[in-house]
Structure formats: C-alpha cells, structure tokens
Amino acid sequence: MNIFNQTGRYFALLVKVFSKPERHRVYARQTFNEIDNLGVKSVGIVAVISIFMGGIMTLQVAYNMTNPLLPNTLIGLGNRDSLILEFSSTIMGLIMAGKIGSNITSEIGSMKVTEQIDSLEIMGVNSASYLILPKIIAVVMIFPLLYILSVFFGIVGGLIVGPAVGAVTVTDYLNGIQYAFTPYYVTFSLIKCLVFGFLIASVSAFFGYTVEGGAFDVGTASTRAVVNTNILILVWDLILTQLLL
Amino acid sequence: MIEIKNIYKSFEHNDVLKDITKVFNQGETNLIIGRSGSGKTVLIKSIVGLLEVDRGQIFYDNRDFTRMNHRDRKKLRQEMGMVFQGGALFDSLTVEENIRFPLDMFSELSTAEKQKQVDFCLDRVNLVEANKLYPSEISGGMQKRVAIARAIVMNPKYLFCDEPNSGLDPETSMVIDELIHSITVDLQITTIINTHDMNSVMEIGDNILFISEGEMCWEGNRKDILLTDNQKLQEFVFANKQYQRIRDERINDQ
Ligand SMILES: Nc1ncnc2c1ncn2[C@@H]1O[C@H](COP(=O)(O)OP(=O)(O)OP(=O)(O)O)[C@@H](O)[C@H]1O
Numbered sequence: 001m002n003i004f005n006q007t008g009r010y011f012a013l014l015v016k017v018f019s020k021p022e023r024h025r026v027y028a029r030q031t032f033n034e035i036d037n038l039g040v041k042s043v044g045i046v047a048v049i050s051i052f053m054g055g056i057m058t059l060q061v062a063y064n065m066t067n068p069l070l071p072n073t074l075i076g077l078g079n080r081d082s083l084i085l086e087f088s089s090t091i092m093g094l095i096m097a098g099k100i101g102s103n104i105t106s107e108i109g110s111m112k113v114t115e116q117i118d119s120l121e122i123m124g125v126n127s128a129s130y131l132i133l134p135k136i137i138a139v140v141m142i143f144p145l146l147y148i149l150s151v152f153f154g155i156v157g158g159l160i161v162g163p164a165v166g167a168v169t170v171t172d173y174l175n176g177i178q179y180a181f182t183p184y185y186v187t188f189s190l191i192k193c194l195v196f197g198f199l200i201a202s203v204s205a206f207f208g209y210t211v212e213g214g215a216f217d218v219g220t221a222s223t224r225a226v227v228n229t230n231i232l233i234l235v236w237d238l239i240l241t242q243l244l245l
Numbered sequence: 246m247i248e249i250k251n252i253y254k255s256f257e258h259n260d261v262l263k264d265i266t267k268v269f270n271q272g273e274t275n276l277i278i279g280r281s282g283s284g285k286t287v288l289i290k291s292i293v294g295l296l297e298v299d300r301g302q303i304f305y306d307n308r309d310f311t312r313m314n315h316r317d318r319k320k321l322r323q324e325m326g327m328v329f330q331g332g333a334l335f336d337s338l339t340v341e342e343n344i345r346f347p348l349d350m351f352s353e354l355s356t357a358e359k360q361k362q363v364d365f366c367l368d369r370v371n372l373v374e375a376n377k378l379y380p381s382e383i384s385g386g387m388q389k390r391v392a393i394a395r396a397i398v399m400n401p402k403y404l405f406c407d408e409p410n411s412g413l414d415p416e417t418s419m420v421i422d423e424l425i426h427s428i429t430v431d432l433q434i435t436t437i438i439n440t441h442d443m444n445s446v447m448e449i450g451d452n453i454l455f456i457s458e459g460e461m462c463w464e465g466n467r468k469d470i471l472l473t474d475n476q477k478l479q480e481f482v483f484a485n486k487q488y489q490r491i492r493d494e495r496i497n498d499q
C-alpha cells in the first residue's frame with residue numbers, strides 16, 4: 001500500500017516539476033550551476049574509481065585465464081566490455097546515486113525543514129520546478145559524459161596495472177581493447193545512463209522534497225533515497241538489458 | 246483587508262483550529278497571540294494557503310482565496326510577503342541576492358532599478374553594510390531583518406510574520422516590532438503577526454486575536470487587553486507579573 005502511495009506522490013511531484021517554468025533565464029543559470037556542482041565536481045571520483053576498477057578487472061581476467069589456448073588479447077577485451085556494458089553505466093550509477101543522490105536529497109530536504117521551500121511557494125514560485133528541474137536536466141546531461149570518462153579511465157587503469165605487474169603485455173592489451181568492438185554496446189549503455197541519470201536526480205529529489213521534521217529526518221531520507229535509487233537502477237538495468245540487448 | 250470565516254483545520258485526529266472567524270484590517274498590525282502550541286503557525290499557514298483548511302473561507306479584499314485555482318493563487322501570492330518563524334533565508338544566496346530573488350523571478354525592472362529597490366529595503370531594515378554576506382555569517386536578529394526586507398521588496402499588500410522576534414533580545418525585538426509597524430502604516434499593508442511576546446502586544450497590538458487550543462478566545466486591542474476579564478487571556482497576559490502591576494496602576498489612576 002505504502003509503495004503505491006509513494007509512487008503516486010512521486011508522479012504527482014514530477015507533474016509539478018515539468019509544469020511551465022517562471023523565468024527561463026533563471027532556470028538556465030540554475031542548470032549551469034548544477035552541472036558544475038553535481039557534474040564537474042564528480043569527475044575526480046569517477047576517474048579514481050575507474051582507474052582502480054579497470055586495473056583490478058584486468059588482473060582478474062588475467063589470473064582467471066588459466067587455459068593457455070586462450071589468446072592474451074582477451075584480457076584487454078574482457079576489461080573493455082565489462083567497462084562498457086556494466087561497470088561504467090550500472091556500477092557507476094550506483095556510486096553516483098550515493099554521491100549525487102544523497103547530495104540532492106540533503107540539499108532539498110534541509111530547504112524543506114527550514115521552510116525555504118515554503119518561502120518559495122509564498123513568493124509564487126513553483127518550488128518543485130525551480131529546485132528539481134535544473135537538477136534533473138543537469139544529471140541527465142552529465143551522466144553520459146561521466147560514463148565515457150569512466151570507460152576511458154578504466155581502460156587506462158588496465159593499461160597501467162596490467163603490464164606493471166606482468167599480467168599482460170602492452171601490445172596484447174592494446175590489441176585486446178580494439179578486438180571485436182561492438183559500437184552498439186556503447187549506444188545501449190548511453191541509453192541506460194540517460195535513464196539512470198533521470199532516476200538518480202528525480203528519486204533523490206522526491207525523498208528530499210517530501211521530508212517532514214528536522215535534521216534527523218533529512219539524514220534518514222538521504223539513506224532511503226540512496227537505497228531506493230539503487231534498487232530502481234538495478235531493476236531498470238534488468239529491464240533495459242532484456243529489451244535492448 | 247483579509248477576512249477569515251469559520252476556519253477549521255485538523256491533522257489526523259488532532260483538531261488544531263476550531264471555527265476561527267476574524268477580520269484583519271489594512272494599515273494595521275493585526276496580532277494573533279496565544280501559548281506555544283495553540284495553533285498560531287497553523288492558522289497563519291492556513292491563511293496563506295501553505296496548509297489547506299478543512300472548512301471555512303478566506304478572503305483577500307473580497308477575493309475568495311479558498312475557491313481560487315492554482316494559477317490565481319500564484320498570482321495573488323505575488324502580493325504577499327512572509328517572514329517565517331526561522332527566517333527561511335536561502336542559504337546559498339547572499340543577503341542582497343536573497344532580497345533581490347523575488348524581483349529576479351517576477352519583476353520586469355532593469356538591473357539598476359532592481360538594485361535601487363534592494364538598496365531601499367536594505368536601508369529600511371538598517372542592513373546596508375551586510376549586503377554581501379551569507380545568511381550563515383550574520384546574527385539571528387539580522388537574519389530576521391533580511392527576511393523582512395525580502396518580504397517587502399515586491400511592495401506586498403499583505404505581510405505575514407510568524408514570531409518575527411522570537412529568540413531575540415528585548416531591544417532588537419523592539420526595533421523589529423517598530424520596523425514592521427512603520428512599514429505597515431507607511432505602505433498601508435494588511436499585516437498579520439504571530440507572537441507570544443507581551444511586549445510586542447503592548448507596543449503594536451492594533452487589533453488582536455487571542456487563540457487558546459485552537460479556539461478564538463478573545464479579540465480587541467492593546468488598550469483593552471489589560472482590563473480583560475477573560476480567564477484564559479488573564480492567565481496568558483499576567484504570566485508576566487509586570488503587567489499585573491501596570492494594570493493595577495491603571496485601575497488606581499481611574
Ligand atoms: N504538520 C503537522 N502535522 C500534525 N500536527 C501538526 C502539524 N503542524 C502543527 N501541528 C500541531 O498543531 C498544534 C499547533 O501547532 P502550531 O505550530 O500552530 O503552534 P504555535 O501556536 O505556532 O506554537 P509556537 O508558539 O510554539 O510556535 C500542535 O499541537 C502541533 O502538534
């Protein structure tokens with residue numbers, strides 16, 4: 001029952017978010033701020049995580065290839081396809097739900113409990129649209145870019161770690177990452193990224209916007225937002241993989 | 246003028262407001278007083294539509310607010326200003342940006358004209374030197390003053406203040422009371438103020454509504470209040486012994 005109620009309120013909020021904005025100029029400025037705040041400031045963590053995971057996945061593939069008949073180019077290929085298909089989209093989505101999502105929930109949630117949202121409403125501003133729309137646009141725009149960066153850094157990670165520990169030669173690795181490349185995998189993952197970006201921004205905003213109480217409740221809402229976004233990301237991953245791949 | 250008629254509001258099984266009827270006059274500071282938890286905040290939020298009333302009607306200069314659709318309400322809200330109990334400044338914006346925010350959102354003024362209006366309001370609340378600071382960098386009293394400046398920047402016809410001087414020292418409270426009163430008179434605003442501060446009541450109580458446990462208990466002005474024979478109001482007023490003395494002196498004088 002509760003889940004239906006929540007879902008209903010989520011869609012009601014989305015309707016409010018996508019109704020006509022007051023001032024396009026103000027919204028555009030907000031969107032640029034959010035791109036900077038949520039997107040540009042995530043590049044660092046995406047790079048670090050991707051380099052490490054790219055390196056680790058390269059080693060995993062190498063150490064598990066005990067059959068000498070398999071060519072070593074499979075190591076680079078394994079890393080590349082893991083990154084393109086799942087890691088840089090889904091796993092990165094889960095990580096971003098933690099970083100960007102909890103940021104959105106706590107920002108909007110504290111505005112709610114300190115009556116800043118009421119004060120927007122009193123001025124005649126559509127608070128849902130003003131606060132949430134720029135975040136949704138920003139995250140949906142930046143998430144595909146972060147995905148591409150993540151794939152790039154993951155491949156670089158493998159290139160650094162693999163040869164360094166002697167698991168694969170540079171030549172084999174470079175040949176591997178170019179071998180049997182399927183461009184559609186990238187398209188598929190970019191579509192997933194758009195969906196995940198929308199989920200991260202809108203679900204987190206929903207949990208923030210509907211907070212009642214005080215600082216403690218904002219904390220609880222942040223946790224719930226991350227958990228729910230994660231579950232939704234996995235469900236949609238399953239659905240999209242089934243539909244599109 | 247704002248008129249409310251037979252307002253009821255409850256939360257689940259908690260009846261917070263019961264049959265409140267009152268006219269709030271233009272150009273006067275109308276006070277809603279009562280103990281903590283008596284329903285003042287719920288009443289003021291119901292009047293401005295942040296809470297939906299269960300029953301009753303609210304008129305803004307004879308315009309029926311309760312029957313308005315979303316769009317008309319939004320339009321009417323541009324004639325309102327509100328100072329919240331906690332200030333509710335946007336903490337990502339500076340003092341000046343906070344005050345300019347409604348202008349940026351709604352007015353067609355040029356940048357220079359906006360700046361002029363912002364400066365006028367800053368000057369009005371005596372905060373010209375704090376314009377570039379963030380809300381977290383100024384004191385509680387200053388935050389309240391910024392909130393007042395932001396509430397009046399659009400030249401509202403209706404001003405709502407929820408405990409504008411709670412948590413402030415007596416002197417600052419006085420400054421804020423006088424500020425709100427003079428703005429109200431100068432700009433002929435219909436102002437509604439929630440308070441449980443007897444000093445404010447005696448300073449600026451042009452038209453007072455006393456509520457107790459969500460029911461209207463008494464109405465009048467600051468001259469009548471000390472001489473009331475209403476039991477509950479007496480308990481509220483004379484909780485501070487000083488007002489007992491003032492009353493006794495007045496009775497002796499007569
Ligand atoms: N959103 C809400 N949900 C449920 N009950 C509420 C809600 N808001 C207020 N109440 C209840 O309404 C009653 C009146 O609260 P209100 O905040 O109006 O008091 P108040 O007169 O403003 O007190 P104070 O002077 O302390 O600010 C309280 O019993 C409170 O529990």
Ligand SMILES: [Mg+2]
Binds near residue numbers: 286287330407408
């Ligand atoms: Mg209150």
